[in-house]
Amino acid sequence: xxxxxxxxxxxxxxxxxxxxxxxxxxxALRAVDERDAYANLVLPPLLKKARAKGDxxxxxAALATELVYGTLRRQGTYDAIVxxxxxxxxxxxxxxxxxxxxxxxxxxxxxxIPTHAAVSASVELARVVLGEGRAxxxxxxxxxxxxxxxDGWVEKVAPSYDEDAEDHLSVVHSHPRWIxxxxxxxxxxxxxxxxxxxxADNERPEVTLAxxxxxxxxxxxxxxxxxxxxLPGRWSPYAVxxxxxGEPGALEAVQEGRAGVQDEGSQLVAAAxxxxxxxxxxxxxxxxxxxxxxxxxxxxxxxxxxxxxxxxxEKQPHRARLVERALAGNxxxxxxITADGTRPPWLPGTFDRILMDVPCSGLGALRRRxxxxxxxxxxxxxxxxxxxxxxxxxxxKAVRVGGVVGYATCSPHLAETRVVVEDVLxxxxxxxxxAEWIDARPLMPGVPALGEGPDVQLWPHLHGTDAMxxxxxxxxx
Ligand SMILES: C[S@@+](CC[C@H](N)C(=O)[O-])C[C@H]1O[C@@H](n2cnc3c(N)ncnc32)[C@H](O)[C@@H]1O
Numbered sequence: 001x002x003x004x005x006x007x008x009x010x011x012x013x014x015x016x017x018x019x020x021x022x023x024x025x026x027x028a029l030r031a032v033d034e035r036d037a038y039a040n041l042v043l044p045p046l047l048k049k050a051r052a053k054g055d056x057x058x059x060x061a062a063l064a065t066e067l068v069y070g071t072l073r074r075q076g077t078y079d080a081i082v083x084x085x086x087x088x089x090x091x092x093x094x095x096x097x098x099x100x101x102x103x104x105x106x107x108x109x110x111x112x113i114p115t116h117a118a119v120s121a122s123v124e125l126a127r128v129v130l131g132e133g134r135a136x137x138x139x140x141x142x143x144x145x146x147x148x149x150x151d152g153w154v155e156k157v158a159p160s161y162d163e164d165a166e167d168h169l170s171v172v173h174s175h176p177r178w179i180x181x182x183x184x185x186x187x188x189x190x191x192x193x194x195x196x197x198x199x200a201d202n203e204r205p206e207v208t209l210a211x212x213x214x215x216x217x218x219x220x221x222x223x224x225x226x227x228x229x230x231l232p233g234r235w236s237p238y239a240v241x242x243x244x245x246g247e248p249g250a251l252e253a254v255q256e257g258r259a260g261v262q263d264e265g266s267q268l269v270a271a272a273x274x275x276x277x278x279x280x281x282x283x284x285x286x287x288x289x290x291x292x293x294x295x296x297x298x299x300x301x302x303x304x305x306x307x308x309x310x311x312x313x314e315k316q317p318h319r320a321r322l323v324e325r326a327l328a329g330n331x332x333x334x335x336x337i338t339a340d341g342t343r344p345p346w347l348p349g350t351f352d353r354i355l356m357d358v359p360c361s362g363l364g365a366l367r368r369r370x371x372x373x374x375x376x377x378x379x380x381x382x383x384x385x386x387x388x389x390x391x392x393x394x395x396x397k398a399v400r401v402g403g404v405v406g407y408a409t410c411s412p413h414l415a416e417t418r419v420v421v422e423d424v425l426x427x428x429x430x431x432x433x434x435a436e437w438i439d440a441r442p443l444m445p446g447v448p449a450l451g452e453g454p455d456v457q458l459w460p461h462l463h464g465t466d467a468m469x470x471x472x473x474x475x476x477x
Pocket of ligand 1: 266288289290291292293294295296313314315316319339340341342357358359360410
């Protein structure tokens, strides 16, 4: 008989379990934070690798995408909630810990994942990527978060609307305050409109295709997508919307460049420029800021149908190559060149129609780039200002008298839209140009709520498009 005292059995040491979906989402969030990567560029290769290893099916990919995009979009709200659950300033929490916490808050408050699963998966992820000590901290914070739902938390952490409307909207709808303020200035109106707009920025946009005229048709695209996955465009005659999402690159028409992925707002801008009335010759078209080539491809197809030629110019050589790829196979004449639109190689008065889709802050496409709202600074607009004016001024020189220039941005910020056009027309900071406004609204037939004109501002919450801006001008002298 063994009379040795019995030893207490050791508590079995359990190695933390690596959940591939959460681990991948965390890797993507770290890349966005550490390397200033773009979520829409970082995520696809990570998903592809995970699929190739057999780790992932399409549901896992959808969950990882939701965790990354949702966490980034709602970061402003989630930061405020986490700040209320800890007893030190948020800036003292290490960024990787904050990523795990915010992703946990998103699972708890922004998805249907059951509470216990959201907490335990986050703590397990923390064990793997942060270690045992910080996993305990994550556990403690997330348990506090479970005390309320999203509405309850927002009520607790956001200042009241009456006290400070912009701060309130900033926390509730997760936008930096200066962006709330700029969007509200551009939109005008009361509380309901700005709230709808900010919420629309937090929705994932539908994937929309453009059937390039003369090269494919909406019927062809709808048939290829199947009845369940295709919806007609809301406004553009070239648009087909992918109802269930999926991989547009798998479609033959997209592979062959006969159709492309393009927001309906961009389609409307290109189509309106092509439809603007021009007296006399109408054979020389220019896209002066063409990269990566979405609008150029639609313009080139429209030009081909009307016996016109498109010159597509782009300053960045690598983006000019993307334009080449987008235009390949266009049935009519076109040329792609690398050129600086502020020091153009073309002679004044050369073109009949010009599109200047200028570089901008991108505040109109926040739904597509979930991290961009946190990266942009109000000061960035100052850097764009001279470039936008220079490009428009040169476009108005490059068009012949009677020809048309379209000035477009994917930002609704007034400093990038109406103010630029008015400054250039009035000759502020340069020589005055002789040009008149064309009412752009009738050139977007059937599209409601286009404002008082003559320029057009599209909105995600009103039109389901990016917030594209278009001013049309005719050179008069
Ligand atoms: C808003 S993007 C154009 C998007 C494009 N129209 C499309 O629909 O795919 C602006 C483009 O202008 C280019 N760009 C910037 N400065 C330029 C310049 N001085 N001259 C010509 N292109 C310029 C940028 O590299 C960028 O590709």
